Amino acid sequence: MSYILIFNCGSSSLKFSLMDEVSEQVEMSGLAERLGEAGAVITTSWNGNKTPADLGDGSGHKAAVDFILSFLKDQGYLDKIKAIGHRVVHGGIKFKDSALINDEVVAQIRKCIPYAPIHNPANLIGIEAAIAAFPTLPQVAVFDTAYHQTMPETAYLYAIPMDLYRDHNIRRYGFHGTSHRYIADKTIEKLGLDRNNSAIISAHLGNGSSLASIKNGKSVDTTMGFTPLEGLVMGTRAGDVDAGIVKFLSSKLNLNVDEIDTLLNSKSGLLGISELSNDCRTLWAAAEEGHKGAKLALEIMIYRLAKKIVSFIVPLGRLDALVFTGGIGENDVMTRKKVLEHLAFLGFKVDEAANSATSRGKEGIIGESPTFGKAMVLCTDEELMIVRDTVKIVNAL
Incomplete structure (x- = not known):
């Protein structure tokens, strides 16, 4: 049995879940809140129990990742993780699909920081912490913006000087793409x-x-x-x-x-x-x-x-x-x-x-x-989409 670990890093939070690759059932999950602030805390959910734990005032994303890894090790899951999927808010014009994380992908995510100055730095913290903890595991970035890359120019261009688009990529990108993609697939299936x-x-x-x-x-x-x-x-x-x-x-x-x-x-x-x-x-x-x-x-x-x-x-x-x-x-x-x-x-x-x-x-x-x-x-499930994209990319390696 193998699992996919999912990280969703916000500016002051980190959500994680561990999902069975085959059954697509969530084995455990958790939420770290108030990261970088007083009262940083993480709550884990496993076997029907929710357990809060203090991370320490001012603790950041790295401390949350370390806690999660320790928790996974204590429960015997650390060696059963096949890959890690990360939610990344902004992929710019580069990414039209989810991508296997490598140095080039990390560099491109960093280039998109000016477009998402709150979210992308947090996403990168989660990615870099996960790479440090799991240097041999494949990791995948799933972008909120990727699904909307099929918009035509009439929808994504602003009525401003075109050189701002050509030189600075100022255009409409859209977000929540992972959720909208899941809902599209589910609606088509449900209604035939x-x-x-x-x-x-x-x-x-x-x-x-x-x-x-x-x-x-x-x-x-x-x-x-x-x-x-x-x-x-x-x-x-x-x-x-x-x-x-x-x-x-x-x-x-x-x-x-x-x-x-x-x-x-x-x-x-x-x-x-x-x-x-x-x-x-x-x-x-x-x-x-x-x-x-x-x-x-x-x-x-x-x-x-x-x-x-x-x-x-x-x-x-x-x-x-x-x-x-x-x-x-x-x-x-x-x-x-x-x-x-x-x-x-x-x-x-x-x-x-x-x-x-x-x-x-x-x-x-x-x-x-x-x-x-x-x-x-319909209930959305962005984490499930992250798992499916991660499994698809990893299995194709």
Whole structure:
């Protein structure tokens, strides 16, 4: 029996899981949080038990990796690992697929740091720590941006001077690609669609959210752009805003570029509008009690989402399925209901009972339009896609 170890490094977190290569079942998993800060902690899940452990104030990704390796050794799994798969946020224009990690791949990931200055350095820390710990094991990078490399120029180019694209690769890249790819495959399978003649909109909704128009199994448009800031209203991200706001904030409030970036990425979205929370569960509860900011934040998020969904039918020419996924998409019954009510003019009708019953891991069709297909909920599994890509690449060696 052999296993694939998966690392998903964030700026201050590290998620890991160990998955059986054949059965694709998760054997164990864990999450390290507050890395580099006071109170750094890691929680491991194995045999039905969740066990927290302190890493020590200020401990970083290397300490988390060392803890994981020690944990795997203690449980007798260290020698059963066949390969390691890494989530990498930004692969730039270089990577259209997942890649076996070597010196050149690491160098290319490093070159993409300016495009993802928070995420790619953390991804590299995980990769370098894993290479140091497992120098003989094959390791694979799975890129969030790769799936969207099939977008046409009309979708990925900005209406700015072309030399900025030619000289600096400034274009729309898109993110959540691993999730959208998984949802495309799963939707085609569940509905028995023809992969070569299918039209799907995947709505990955969470603290970070994006849509993807998927035609014949390939991404042809997505809402996120050069960075994950563009697009939908998210938990703390503003989504689409007039770029002129940047100059206004700079001149009127004397904010520098970093402060504006923090404002738009970390203090906006649902949190900024509601002045309460970035969590939909908190906002729905507050809205029920009459909190105007919470109600307004949810209404804006849902309105903008519905409007984008309609526009994302354009590159498809038709629609077979609208799929909700991600933390909000899979579990927020009310958000899904309200979105489909906005889409009633397209013929969508909500199946109230099915919608209410679809959450906490339960999947299903929650509505339908006679012209634009089915609305459904599917659970995404980015880690499974990382495992499958890793196994495919390693087995081809």
